Amino acid sequence: MSEVDLSDVVRQRIRGLRQARGWSLDVLAARCRISPSTLSRIETGNRRIDLDQLVALARALGTTIDHLVEPVDDADVIIRPMQHQEPGLTTWVLSRDTAQHGGRLVAKMRITPERRSGPGHLAVHPGREWFTVLSGTALLHLGERQVTIGVGEAAEFSTMTPHSIGALGGPVEILTMFDQEGERAHAESSSEAPGRR
Template identity: 55%
Template sequence: MQEDTESIVRHRIRGLRLARGWTLDTLAARCHVSASTLSRIETGRQRLALEQLVAIAKALGTSLDQLVEPEGNDDVVIRPEPEVMGGTTFWLLSRERDRRGVTIAKMRITEERTLEGPQVHPGYEWFTVLTGVVRLQLGTRTIFVYPGQAVEFSTMVPHLLEAHQGPAELLTIFDQDGEQAHLPGRRRSPKK
């Protein structure tokens, strides 16, 4: 490993340990490494060994790939280009192939939004209203969602989002099924 990558890995180990509120002894017991060895790993006084990294990653609830992933600037800033589809403007805020399996987007919907009717698909959806009011038809219920409020619901229930008395902007998270159902112009490439 390069020195920069080793430093990043050491910081990640310490950061993940502290985020869980664990002492060196706690993590050491979970990954079957002595607390003094773990301390030397975190401080850079001991070289990183693959078998130790595998055990530490597992104990911290992460993967070895995530633990040793190099730092880079190419994935930090996203400059979304708006896409307009029948009364809806959509800004993609996450990468095309987001490793979390979700699409994060900002949407602006107007009363001119053209929809075929309520949608049903596997999974869950989540959104929060930034401005305006969203009328959510969820099964037989109509729910008005105001700025600052958030909703999460099963998408197996027929659902429809509409702007109420003017445009509305929202921040939403779709899983892959939700993206394909609500944003038909956006199709992901299958993961390899």
Template identity: 60%
Template sequence: MKQDELGTEDLIRQRLRSLRVSRGLSLDALGARCHLTPSTISRIETGHRRLAFDQLVPLARALGTSIDALVEPAGDDDVVIRPEPQHAAGLTTWLLSPERALPGITVAKMRIGTDRPREPAERRVHPGREWFLVLSGTVRLELGDRVLLVRAGEAASFSTMVPHAVLAHEGTVEVLSIFDVDGERTHLHEG
């Protein structure tokens, strides 16, 4: 039976047993850690005893997890990301990191066209670091006084305290970017 076909209690029971087995703990060893009898743990895992919060807390602690992890839904909404494209002149962006991602980190796929308008003052400076992987095309990375061509399959990482611009070179380019908070604010929330 798939996890999404299980009821919440059955899912919690399955998670408890899976965690116990994956950690190599017998019923006796887990019981000693959480001060429950091995038969109580067995009945909880098999559904012959109802789940009680006062038992889940010590079980979760003994298994090195949290109550939240034991009871979280099994749906795919927290796993599969279905980004909606955001369009601006010459730039399309898909946010790939969920709102509950690592704090301060944003992952985005960006398609940069050669038709993207460019202002002379486009080179940005802000605290932090940026990283990108070129998925297709060639990026023209203007970094201080240097101009670097970064091709498909290559990545770049740099301090954003250096004036920088990421541009398409001789055709549309697609990149996978990781921004910190300052990079997201500067590059994804322009104007």
């Protein structure tokens, strides 16, 4: 991306953040101690943005300079997930760094009946988990209960309840999301005891 293109993107981000907050040019200008006419010229591209103005604008808009100037290309949009395979379970992580994305990890999982689940294979860890079934039927072991979740249905539960997810009658594909605690626990259980979840 050329310097001109990046400059245009920065201007669009400043204008977009200002408008998303419902602020007029005058309000943002007052918050960052820039005259409204200077801010207007910055947003329209009729004035170059100085570093001290960029710092003031980022602070006033509640963001960072890094977020205002990060380049835009396909690499920051497209995720090419790597496949992780264990007996009866294939996982594709579909999200980036959880710290930057609300502390949530999103993954697609394909579970087959070969995966051990149910009593003796239940996990407990802090956090919450959510999943929806894309194909097949999932069998959620949740403490003493067994809950069947079909295509188009979703489940959400506290992972402090002993749990595991298995496939009922054939392969099941799910889209799952769990918080940082869940991500850490699943990463540890994958490395210590394949097939447990």
